[in-house]
Amino acid sequence: MxxxxxxxxxxxxxxxxxxxxxxxxxxxxLFSHTSVGAAMLFAFLAHKAYKENRSDxxxxxxxxxxxxxxxxxxxGSITGPGxxxxxxAASPRGISALIHNFVWVWATEWVFFIYEVIGVFVLVYxxxxxxxxxxxxxxxxxxxxxxxxLALIIGIISFMMWPGTDAYYVTGSxxxxxxxxxxxxxxxxxxxxxxxxxxxxxLVISSxxxxxxxxxxxxxxxxxxxxxxxGGFVTLFFFIWYMGTLPDNAHxxxxxxxxxxxQNRIILTLVFMAYFAIAIIKPKLINPAIASSMIxxxxxxxxxxGEKLRExxxxxYVAGQYIYSNQLISRDVPGKNIKSELPIVAEKGLLQVNxxxxxHLKSITDENRLEAGELLAKLACSNxxxxxxxxxxxxxxxxxVEMDKESVMAILYAIGEGAFSYMPTLKLPxxxxxxxxxxxxxxxx
Amino acid sequence: MDASVLLALRDPxxxxxxxxxxxxxxxxxxxxxIAFVLLSLGSLGLSLYGSSKGSxxxxxxxxxxxxxxxxxxxxxxxxxxxxxxxxxxxxxxxPNWYVTNTLSGMWIFIFIYALIVGYSMYYWxxxxxxxxxxxxxxxxxxxxxxxxxxxxxxHNFTVIxxxxxxxxxxxxxxxxxxxxxxxxxxxxxxxxxxxxxxIPVVGIFLQNYSQFLSTRKDFExxxxxxxxxxxxxxxxxxxxxxxVLFVLWMLKVGYLFHPISLVTIAGVVMLLVMxxxxxxxxxTTLILVVVALLISSVRELIRFDLMMDLGYNIYDxxxxxxxxxxxxxxxTFLIMGFVGVAYLLTMAWKxxxxxxxxxxxxxxxxSKLGQSTLYIMIAWIAIYFAWGxxxxxxxxx
Numbered sequence: 001m002x003x004x005x006x007x008x009x010x011x012x013x014x015x016x017x018x019x020x021x022x023x024x025x026x027x028x029x030l031f032s033h034t035s036v037g038a039a040m041l042f043a044f045l046a047h048k049a050y051k052e053n054r055s056d057x058x059x060x061x062x063x064x065x066x067x068x069x070x071x072x073x074x075x076g077s078i079t080g081p082g083x084x085x086x087x088x089a090a091s092p093r094g095i096s097a098l099i100h101n102f103v104w105v106w107a108t109e110w111v112f113f114i115y116e117v118i119g120v121f122v123l124v125y126x127x128x129x130x131x132x133x134x135x136x137x138x139x140x141x142x143x144x145x146x147x148x149x150l151a152l153i154i155g156i157i158s159f160m161m162w163p164g165t166d167a168y169y170v171t172g173s174x175x176x177x178x179x180x181x182x183x184x185x186x187x188x189x190x191x192x193x194x195x196x197x198x199x200x201x202x203l204v205i206s207s208x209x210x211x212x213x214x215x216x217x218x219x220x221x222x223x224x225x226x227x228x229x230x231g232g233f234v235t236l237f238f239f240i241w242y243m244g245t246l247p248d249n250a251h252x253x254x255x256x257x258x259x260x261x262x263q264n265r266i267i268l269t270l271v272f273m274a275y276f277a278i279a280i281i282k283p284k285l286i287n288p289a290i291a292s293s294m295i296x297x298x299x300x301x302x303x304x305x306g307e308k309l310r311e312x313x314x315x316x317y318v319a320g321q322y323i324y325s326n327q328l329i330s331r332d333v334p335g336k337n338i339k340s341e342l343p344i345v346a347e348k349g350l351l352q353v354n355x356x357x358x359x360h361l362k363s364i365t366d367e368n369r370l371e372a373g374e375l376l377a378k379l380a381c382s383n384x385x386x387x388x389x390x391x392x393x394x395x396x397x398x399x400x401v402e403m404d405k406e407s408v409m410a411i412l413y414a415i416g417e418g419a420f421s422y423m424p425t426l427k428l429p430x431x432x433x434x435x436x437x438x439x440x441x442x443x444x445x
Numbered sequence: 446m447d448a449s450v451l452l453a454l455r456d457p458x459x460x461x462x463x464x465x466x467x468x469x470x471x472x473x474x475x476x477x478x479i480a481f482v483l484l485s486l487g488s489l490g491l492s493l494y495g496s497s498k499g500s501x502x503x504x505x506x507x508x509x510x511x512x513x514x515x516x517x518x519x520x521x522x523x524x525x526x527x528x529x530x531x532x533x534x535x536x537x538x539x540p541n542w543y544v545t546n547t548l549s550g551m552w553i554f555i556f557i558y559a560l561i562v563g564y565s566m567y568y569w570x571x572x573x574x575x576x577x578x579x580x581x582x583x584x585x586x587x588x589x590x591x592x593x594x595x596x597x598x599x600h601n602f603t604v605i606x607x608x609x610x611x612x613x614x615x616x617x618x619x620x621x622x623x624x625x626x627x628x629x630x631x632x633x634x635x636x637x638x639x640x641x642x643x644i645p646v647v648g649i650f651l652q653n654y655s656q657f658l659s660t661r662k663d664f665e666x667x668x669x670x671x672x673x674x675x676x677x678x679x680x681x682x683x684x685x686x687x688x689v690l691f692v693l694w695m696l697k698v699g700y701l702f703h704p705i706s707l708v709t710i711a712g713v714v715m716l717l718v719m720x721x722x723x724x725x726x727x728x729t730t731l732i733l734v735v736v737a738l739l740i741s742s743v744r745e746l747i748r749f750d751l752m753m754d755l756g757y758n759i760y761d762x763x764x765x766x767x768x769x770x771x772x773x774x775x776x777t778f779l780i781m782g783f784v785g786v787a788y789l790l791t792m793a794w795k796x797x798x799x800x801x802x803x804x805x806x807x808x809x810x811x812s813k814l815g816q817s818t819l820y821i822m823i824a825w826i827a828i829y830f831a832w833g834x835x836x837x838x839x840x841x842x
Contacts, residue, residue: 004453005454008548070565077521086557090550099456100459107532108773110529118522141815141822181841337457361622
């Protein structure tokens, strides 16, 4: 039987299913990055508190810790598996590829997570119940464990973009996949951002302490300003390096909105540099409302757009440049005995090889052409594009404006020939092109 | 479902180690995960009773906040422990896992956000109870309801994953493809059994709690005795309910006389006797862990047999051995994991036993474990970078 490992399709009308992962992922990044950054910050503050005998730092760390418990260890720890779940629903084979390549890396990260989760409760709740030296040692291990979680996940998400060399395809080794050319710049880019975020969140807490202790509030706000500015600089520096390690298809996508992205980043950099400078020079001007608003700005203007861009730049792939977003394996990976599925799809068609296509749609007839065309469009396009005439997420209505069936056909054929680097080279039998084009044209975008 | 389809749904990359290892790890880590699921539900549920009594009862005035705190920490731990079985199940049972996720995609999304709301409300409940607000019981009740709902959703995913013969009709009822992700199914007896276990778990926890606090002078003996008796009552009643539901579940799936089921029932009887006697609840807990492992094994046995009958044998999954990363996992798990967690738990235990500030720097065991953890972690980071740079150089240059 000529079938390939395609799963049922989950599609959220108007938006597509990928946005669910996007929302969950953006929330997770905010809180998980804050968590690692805060762990490093804790180590720094605990070190200073112990060496300089600054007992007044501990209440600040306690407050920060409680904040972390709620935001990072509720929102962050649920949205972590949450990304996994929602990504599985949206891109089952993409996640499956990552799992089957990196299961031991994830399992190793799990060990660090366990240390982190038990550690944060011990660190926060026992702050006043253990001696300072033991507490200091605990903060050091907590910081390293937190950085360890980054060190482990970064190779996996970097591989999602691409490994950068042919080694993985030849050997199939997880090490070659994990330590790709963008892994380390990506790691330090995120480390910088984490450090910056720890300062940004720290400013909410330090500014809220003004009533209790104005001098300490000012001192800590200044420190948070320095921490943020250093983190921001590291982020920018490694972002430039990271961009240089990306594949051509990523740059092709980037080129579409390069000017607006650069403009957006310049504005964000200026706004935040000014904000951090105020924290250093005039800490009194920072209050919890302003500091909280700046978190929202980072979430919406920085993270949401940044993550959308990173996801777009991976196109047409979802993992390792061998699985397309529409869940088809697009190349051989001899090291893992993986064969491209494109030849069989080109020969038999998507409907024939997908085991979850109902029997009556396996062959296209005059009666079922529109129904088959709709299913084909969903299978082939909906991971990246919403299909409805009122679609919101990268909608086809914007790409196929007022096109008739022949024009749509021409585009589908061009895609099948690999005319666009950011689209999957998906060649289909003529009957399937025809059904898909008829359906898309019938929507009258 | 046709065997050829199930086999085609396996990942073409194969599995990076022998499938039986993933199966064993799944059984082990699911048992750990469910232990904290049950403890969190049990302690939250019982705290609601305590909270509704207000501060008038001396015993509950102490017990309620402790139960809330226990449940709160347990939720965090159950989430992190839940990652492991999640990981191992999809390595060997990909058809079940990925089909379920796509068929139930909307519920997956709702599950995540329900859990976030439920757990956030739990913190609200914690603070409301601390401030002795009259609304705290209601907040706790809503949190409890949402967390139970999340549990039902998780149960739904398990049930769907065990219905391969229905997958096609779920996805395309009447031949019409439904991509909405709203597939939902419940197995009432199995669900009731799983939830019922939270009663004996919190009962045995209370026995441990009273035994742990019995050495503390700042807790009255009457309170210690009250907690122990309450724990015994809950453990006995809960075990009887769970035993009946377990038998009903096993009858339904036809596994009642399977050796693992019989051993599980024997384990429950042993737990009943030990809970009733309550000589040393730490030993009872050890038996509870064994029973949890047996229940986890029964679950796996049902799935394994079901898939075998359909022609899907996990042991035939093609293996592409992946040595460096399993070495990393084993070394991290066995060295850093055990030393690190031992460090944290030893410290927590000693702080709990101590009435004032615990000086860990003067405690030889805590100091040694702390220092070892730190050095192991530093070594881990150094090896990581050396390994990464080595790989990168050999692939680029």
